[in-house]
Amino acid sequence: MYNVNIHYFTYSIVFISSIIAWGITGGLFRFFVDWLNKDKIQLQLSRQNLQSELALLRTQLNPHFLFNSLHNIDTLILVNPEKASGSLIELSDLMRYTLYEADTDFIELSKETDYIKKYIHLQELRLSNKELILFKVNGNTDSIKVAPMLFMSFIENAFKHITDKEADAGISILFNITDQQINFEVTNVFDATKKTVKDETTGIGLENVKRRLELIYPKSHKLEISIKDNRYKAALTIER
Amino acid sequence: MQIKCIIIDDEPLAVEKLSIYISKIPWLKQEASFNNAIDALNYLKTEDIDLIFLDIQMDEFSGIQFLVSLKAPPKIIITSAYAQYAIQGYEFDVTDYLLKPFGFERFIVATDKVFNQLVVTKTIKRNYIFIKSGYTMERVIIDDILYIEGMQEYLQIVTVKNKLMTLQTFSNMESLLPLNNFLRVHKSFIVAIDKIDKIERNIIKIKDKCIPIGVSYKERFDKLLVDLQRAPK
Numbered sequence A: 001m002y003n004v005n006i007h008y009f010t011y012s013i014v015f016i017s018s019i020i021a022w023g024i025t026g027g028l029f030r031f032f033v034d035w036l037n038k039d040k041i042q043l044q045l046s047r048q049n050l051q052s053e054l055a056l057l058r059t060q061l062n063p064h065f066l067f068n069s070l071h072n073i074d075t076l077i078l079v080n081p082e083k084a085s086g087s088l089i090e091l092s093d094l095m096r097y098t099l100y101e102a103d104t105d106f107i108e109l110s111k112e113t114d115y116i117k118k119y120i121h122l123q124e125l126r127l128s129n130k131e132l133i134l135f136k137v138n139g140n141t142d143s144i145k146v147a148p149m150l151f152m153s154f155i156e157n158a159f160k161h162i163t164d165k166e167a168d169a170g171i172s173i174l175f176n177i178t179d180q181q182i183n184f185e186v187t188n189v190f191d192a193t194k195k196t197v198k199d200e201t202t203g204i205g206l207e208n209v210k211r212r213l214e215l216i217y218p219k220s221h222k223l224e225i226s227i228k229d230n231r232y233k234a235a236l237t238i239e240r
Numbered sequence B: 001m002q003i004k005c006i007i008i009d010d011e012p013l014a015v016e017k018l019s020i021y022i023s024k025i026p027w028l029k030q031e032a033s034f035n036n037a038i039d040a041l042n043y044l045k046t047e048d049i050d051l052i053f054l055d056i057q058m059d060e061f062s063g064i065q066f067l068v069s070l071k072a073p074p075k076i077i078i079t080s081a082y083a084q085y086a087i088q089g090y091e092f093d094v095t096d097y098l099l100k101p102f103g104f105e106r107f108i109v110a111t112d113k114v115f116n117q118l119v120v121t122k123t124i125k126r127n128y129i130f131i132k133s134g135y136t137m138e139r140v141i142i143d144d145i146l147y148i149e150g151m152q153e154y155l156q157i158v159t160v161k162n163k164l165m166t167l168q169t170f171s172n173m174e175s176l177l178p179l180n181n182f183l184r185v186h187k188s189f190i191v192a193i194d195k196i197d198k199i200e201r202n203i204i205k206i207k208d209k210c211i212p213i214g215v216s217y218k219e220r221f222d223k224l225l226v227d228l229q230r231a232p233k
Helices: A002-057 A063-079 A081-101 A109-125 A150-161 A204-216 B012-023 B037-046 B063-069 B083-091 B104-125 B170-176 B215-228
Strands: A133-138 A171-177 A181-189 A221-228 A231-239 B003-008 B028-034 B051-055 B075-080 B096-099 B128-133 B136-141 B145-151 B154-159 B163-167 B182-186 B189-192 B198-200 B203-206 B209-212
Touching: A002 A204, A063 A081, A063 A109, A063 B012, A081 A109, A109 A133, A109 A150, A109 A171, A150 A171, A150 A181, A150 A204, A150 A231, A204 A221, B003 B012, B003 B037, B003 B104, B012 B028, B012 B104, B028 B037, B037 B063, B051 B063, B051 B104, B063 B075, B063 B083, B075 B083, B075 B104, B083 B096, B096 B104, B128 B163, B136 B154, B145 B170, B145 B209, B170 B182, B170 B189, B182 B209, B182 B215, B189 B203, B189 B209
Parallel strands: A133 A171, B003 B028, B003 B051, B051 B075, B075 B096
Antiparallel strands: A171 A181, A181 A231, A221 A231, B128 B136, B145 B154, B145 B189, B154 B163, B182 B189, B198 B203, B203 B209
16 A cells, blocks of 8 residues: 555656656757747848849949940941841840849859950940950850859949040950969059049949959959059959 | 031940931031040130030040030030939030930931021021122111012112112022011012012002012912911911
8 A cells, every 4th residue: 555655656756757858858849949940031031131132233234335335226227237237136135144144143154255245346336446445265164154244343344444445455354264263354544643524433333343252252252453554453363 | 597516425426326417407517526525625716616416424524524614605415325414404504405315306306496596596686687789798787678679680679778789699688588577579579578568469569669479479479468467476
């Protein structure tokens, strides 16, 4: 009788304590699940922010470039219809690229250089000096992917800030591709005493590119900006 | 009337488009074009121009800076791909603002505005013409002219004050006079419509002079007569 009572007592203790233990474990488990979920949501949120920030930072086709090009092509329709047709198709290629194709994290480098080539053609419509722009790609662009419209920001800047459009090779754009690196260099004639009026947004553009580079190539890029011998130079190296 | 204009734009195809359009307007004459505003400023120091087609976004010296440095600006039509300079344009009293890309129809609207402004100011300023008579130039107040009579190679201009002879053709004379008040009624007569005293069948009377209405001029004159019998506008 006495034994039975003791047994009864121990059983109930074991029973109660196991309920408490389960309760604690369950609580802890719940806590961890919540904590993990919260972390996941936060991660998603910050990724979304990053995505929209990147989309904002990505260079779009400049509307004034677009309208001036259309104006020039309209003149070509009168004086040189064949060239007008070619230019119009190049312009629509540029638009399609910025609207649809470049809307991705990484894109083939060959597509980027193709875009740059067409952009230069259209810029040349706007110039009387056809020797202004020097564009060269050394090395093999095959199977290399890069962030879209990254190099274009520097090229647009060069067109914006050049102070002498009559100079031969007043703007130079060079790609040098090795097994380890993409070396990109754009320079333009820059005489600080002849400040151009087109650079009302100076600084903002460059800050955007820097931010983009930090987000996309946090530890694998190097950017050097310099002004030397009346030439403004942006040199960007990206590790492959 | 000829309106003399120049083009300032740093993009060659934009200049070319304006040149083509200008050549299609008979009263517009392109005197020069510039790919920068500084050269244009120097040009304007010696040349007299009625109208400038001006691009705003140019290197070194912008269209706005150009407008600031003009002392006696002629008529201005701004051409730009940027809409945001329109407000500033109004401050400089520009005649019109052509947003690139623009076509010929829009160009005509802008140039017609200039034409109207210039013609109005010119008629307000000038109410006389100079007529060469023999070896002298005589000032003739347009409102004083009664009629003009052709006498072989000469024209006799009869005014309320006097008569003077000049060696000129009728068509040249017609181009000097305002169309709204002077009408050719005969191969040897131009009359001032508001000086007509009487019309008898095919004879116009101004003071004591009887002026015949030519057969080929009759239709136009009759149309005018219908208008003249209505209430004045």
